[in-house]
Amino acid sequence: MLPAFVMAHTPRNARVSSEAPTLRLGLVAVAIAALAGGCRGTRSEDPPVHLNPNMDFQERGEPQEENPFFADKRWMRKPPEGAVAVGLLKDDDHLYRGRNLDGTLADALPPSLKLDEKLLGRGETRFNIYCAPCHGASGHGNGPATRRGGGMQPPPADLHMKRLGPEPLGFFFHVISNGKGKMRSYKAQIPVEDRWAIAAWVRTLQQSHSTTPVAAAAPAAAGAAKGATP
Amino acid sequence: MPAIFPRWTNNVPIAIGLLAPLIGAGLIFIVWYWFSPSYTDVGYRPEQPVPYSHKLHAGDMGIDCRYCHNTVERAAHAAIPPTGTCMNCHDLVKTDSPRLKLVRESMASGESIPWVRVHQLPDYAYFNHSPHVAAGVGCATCHGRVDQMTVVEMVQPLSMGWCLDCHRDPKPNLRPLDEVTNMAWDVEKTPYDPDRDPMRKRKVNPPTHCSGCHR
Missing domain, CATH: 1.20.5 (Single alpha-helices involved in coiled-coils or other helix-helix interfaces)
Known part of the structure; x- marks a missing residue:
C-alpha cells in the first residue's frame, strides 16, 4: 500500500513500472532493519550496547574490577606487612589454629562453638560443597573429581582409613586450613567456624561407618561436654 | 493568480x-x-580466556556453585574464584591439558586470569547477592540453567522492570532455602509455599521504593 501523496505525484504513465521497485525498496528496508536489529535473545560475543549511557559506568571501584591507576591493578591497597585490623588478631589458638596452649592439636571444638544439630547440619552441607567433589559425600575418597579426566594422582584420602580414626578433631581442622600432601589449603575458601563444623561432620561420618548407632551417640556427647569446658 | x-x-x-x-x-x-x-543484554555470551565449562563442572560432576563462588552467601559480590580454586583439583587432574595452560601460568606468575564478566548491573544500581540467597531465590532464577551451559550466557535482562516484577511479587521465585543452588529444582514438580515453610524465620519483604536499589 503506497501513501496517497506518492501515488498522486507519480506520472500516470510511469505508475505501473515504478510501484514495484518502491515496494521492493520498502521490503529491503524492512529486511535490513530486521537484520541489523535482530531478535531478542540472539547470542552474541559482543558486550551489551548501552544505548543510553546514563551513568551506567562510573569512576568507582567494584569488587574484582581493575583499577588502571595502580601498577597491581587493585582498587584496595594491601595493608603493610604485619598490620592487624582491630579485632582480627586471631590470637585464639584453639579456634584459628586448632591447637591447645601447649601446641598439640586440640581434640575438641573451640569453646565458642557448640556441638548441636545446627553445627552438624552446617558441617554436612559445607562438607558436601567443599570436600565431596574429591572425598565423596560419604568420605570414601571417591568424589566426582576422581572419576573424570583420568582421575586424581595421588587419589584423595579415604576418610575412613584406620590411620585417621584416632586423630584428634583439631587434625581435620588443621588439614582443611593448611592442606596436606597435595591437598591445598581451604583457609581462604571456608570461614573458620565452617571448618570446625566440617571437622565435626568428618568425625560423624567416621563414627557412622565404624560403630553401632548406639555407640556413635556416646562419643559425640562426650565431645560436646569437652567442647563446653575450656 | x-x-x-x-x-x-x-x-x-x-x-x-x-x-x-x-x-x-x-x-x-x-x-x-x-x-x-x-x-541488548540477553544472549551475551563472551568467549572466556579459559574454555571452562559450567556444564561439565556444575552439571555433569555436580559441584556446588559455592565451591567456587564461595562469597555469595556472605557478600554482595559472588566472587569469581582465584586461580588457586581451580588448582585445588587441577593440580592433580588433567595436569598437562593444553586448555588449562593459562591456569597453570596464572598460578605460577600470580597474574589473574582475565575472565570476562558476563552479568553486570549499572553502577547506580545496588545489588547484594547474600540477602537474595538467604531469601531462597535460586541461582537459576536469575542466571538460568548454568549447569547446562558450556559457555555462560545471560538469559535474563537484569533490567529494572524485571527486578521489580519479582520484588513486587517474590513468591513464585522463592524456593526452599536448601535448594538455592540446586539448578534442577522446579516449582512445577515440587509445589512450594514459602509461607508454610517452617525453615523460614520471617516473611520475605523485598523493597520496592527507589532507595532500595538506588542508594
Whole structure:
C-alpha cells in the first residue's frame, strides 16, 4: 500500500513500472532493519550496547574490577606487612589454629562453638560443597573429581582409613586450613567456624561407618561436654 | 493568480494524519523492542580466556556453585574464584591439558586470569547477592540453567522492570532455602509455599521504593 501523496505525484504513465521497485525498496528496508536489529535473545560475543549511557559506568571501584591507576591493578591497597585490623588478631589458638596452649592439636571444638544439630547440619552441607567433589559425600575418597579426566594422582584420602580414626578433631581442622600432601589449603575458601563444623561432620561420618548407632551417640556427647569446658 | 501549492499538496494533511501515528507507533516499538536489555543484554555470551565449562563442572560432576563462588552467601559480590580454586583439583587432574595452560601460568606468575564478566548491573544500581540467597531465590532464577551451559550466557535482562516484577511479587521465585543452588529444582514438580515453610524465620519483604536499589 503506497501513501496517497506518492501515488498522486507519480506520472500516470510511469505508475505501473515504478510501484514495484518502491515496494521492493520498502521490503529491503524492512529486511535490513530486521537484520541489523535482530531478535531478542540472539547470542552474541559482543558486550551489551548501552544505548543510553546514563551513568551506567562510573569512576568507582567494584569488587574484582581493575583499577588502571595502580601498577597491581587493585582498587584496595594491601595493608603493610604485619598490620592487624582491630579485632582480627586471631590470637585464639584453639579456634584459628586448632591447637591447645601447649601446641598439640586440640581434640575438641573451640569453646565458642557448640556441638548441636545446627553445627552438624552446617558441617554436612559445607562438607558436601567443599570436600565431596574429591572425598565423596560419604568420605570414601571417591568424589566426582576422581572419576573424570583420568582421575586424581595421588587419589584423595579415604576418610575412613584406620590411620585417621584416632586423630584428634583439631587434625581435620588443621588439614582443611593448611592442606596436606597435595591437598591445598581451604583457609581462604571456608570461614573458620565452617571448618570446625566440617571437622565435626568428618568425625560423624567416621563414627557412622565404624560403630553401632548406639555407640556413635556416646562419643559425640562426650565431645560436646569437652567442647563446653575450656 | 496561479495556485501557490500544486494540487497534490491537498493530500499532505491526510498523509500526515495516516503516517504520523504509524511512525510514532513504529518508534515506540523500536525503542521498546530493541533498546530494552531483553535485546541488548540477553544472549551475551563472551568467549572466556579459559574454555571452562559450567556444564561439565556444575552439571555433569555436580559441584556446588559455592565451591567456587564461595562469597555469595556472605557478600554482595559472588566472587569469581582465584586461580588457586581451580588448582585445588587441577593440580592433580588433567595436569598437562593444553586448555588449562593459562591456569597453570596464572598460578605460577600470580597474574589473574582475565575472565570476562558476563552479568553486570549499572553502577547506580545496588545489588547484594547474600540477602537474595538467604531469601531462597535460586541461582537459576536469575542466571538460568548454568549447569547446562558450556559457555555462560545471560538469559535474563537484569533490567529494572524485571527486578521489580519479582520484588513486587517474590513468591513464585522463592524456593526452599536448601535448594538455592540446586539448578534442577522446579516449582512445577515440587509445589512450594514459602509461607508454610517452617525453615523460614520471617516473611520475605523485598523493597520496592527507589532507595532500595538506588542508594
